[in-house]
Amino acid sequence: MxxxxxxxxxxxxxxxxxxxxxxxxxxxxxxxxxxxxxxxxxxxxxxxxxxxxxxxxxxxxxxxxxxxxxxCPKCGKTIRVGYKEETGSKKRVCRLCKEIID
Ligand SMILES: [Zn+2]
CATH class of the missing domain: 2.30.30.30 (SH3 type barrels.)
Incomplete structure (x- = not known):
């Protein structure tokens, strides 16, 4: 989800x-x-x-x-969620501003 x-x-x-x-x-x-x-x-x-x-x-x-x-809480645009692996956990990331959302 x-x-x-x-x-x-x-x-x-x-x-x-x-x-x-x-x-x-x-x-x-x-x-x-x-x-x-x-x-x-x-x-x-x-x-x-x-x-x-x-x-x-x-x-x-x-x-x-x-x-x-x-x-996106950072850029305020509606986004498709991307994922990024970071220290073993999967984080949601904004595909536009690259900000981690979690
Ligand atoms: Zn963003």
């Missing part, structure tokens, strides 16, 4: 296309990410008691990872 929690990403598809936000959750098994405040879905909550009004809450729905692009 190229995207991690707290990354800034730009959405490429859907109603929030071209918006950027912070990743709050990553589901690597499903290859999906949740972006704070974006791709909101309305969810209806049922009432439990009588006389209580049903509520509608908005939840950020997971997006497919291929529909978001990482925003």
């Amino acid at each position: 190229k995207i991690k929690v707290n990354d800034q990403v730009k959405i490429l598809k859907g109603k929030d296309r071209n918006k950027t936000g912070k990743v709050t959750q990553v589901f690597s098994a499903e290859n999906r990410v949740v972006v704070e405040g974006l791709n909101l879905m309305k969810k209806h909550l049922r009432t439990r008691k009588q006389n209580e009004k049903g509520q509608i809450i908005e939840l950020a729905a997971p997006l497919r990872a291929e529909n978001v692009m990482l925003v």
Whole structure:
């Protein structure tokens, strides 16, 4: 998974296309990410008691990872992530400014 929690990403598809936000959750098994405040879905909550009004809450729905692009924290551009081996660990690197992102 190229995207991690707290990354800034730009959405490429859907109603929030071209918006950027912070990743709050990553589901690597499903290859999906949740972006704070974006791709909101309305969810209806049922009432439990009588006389209580049903509520509608908005939840950020997971997006497919291929529909978001990482925003480089250094150069601020949307980038494809590259990798670099450094002291035995694999680091993510910006292909434009060569900055290590991890
Ligand atoms: Zn960069």
